[in-house]
Amino acid sequence: MDYSLVETNLIVNDRKEALKHMSDLLQKRGLVKDGFFEAIIAREKRFPTGIATKFMGVAIPHTFEDYVNAAGIAIAVLPKPVVFKNMVTNDDLDVSIIFMLAVKDAKHQVSTLQKLGAVFQNPATLKNVFEANTKIEIVEIVRSILDEEKL
Template structure:
């Protein structure tokens, strides 16, 4: 991963955002990534379809997170959209779609290289295991600060 290129742009960080459901927040994040030129116009539909078939909710000890993503074909350049929700929304659990988790933090991956996507997923799983870092993230009040924090912690 090239840490010189900014992957998390502050305009793709949705802070204290309200969403009615998973479809709503995935649409909002997709739109933010599209406006910044990270994804193609096909991305939103593709990520919604993939989430329905392969859910990405992760129930951690004190907080639920989700890492929605889709095929590299729908991505213009690598980026990550971040949403920290005002109130959690329900996602299906990764690997166990009948189970539900209330998600407060979403990191939407837009990766234009499948191999790097696997590497990023591994880094995210390591980050998620340090739950105190997630709680710090959840309490942050500034988009630029969140983008910088994640860039430092993940890359």
């Protein structure tokens, strides 16, 4: 995981602005191709990625591997939540942590999502990510869970 892909205190006005910022981070590192942001937005409209957890709302935006040069994950902690659509109910959901995936190999996507799902089921882990003061803390927490698995 790359520390430059982590935002500990991202202040944005809405979901689209958050997704644009995170897409730009991935693109600056050369991990995604032109069109990644637009593909993320289009996929969010059809298949929302907001997840209601016991601690807070999280989102896992991702799109097709066609838009990815190399695997990566961008993480943003939002002190002021933004509204995503709940993936189950399609209702509005305030999201405070976004895990944006650049998945290069589709066969790794399911296991990565399952491992992130374990994070979402553990309120203490989410709380630790949300309250982390540094990018290093967030990367260490997420790295220990993902086991540096290739996306």
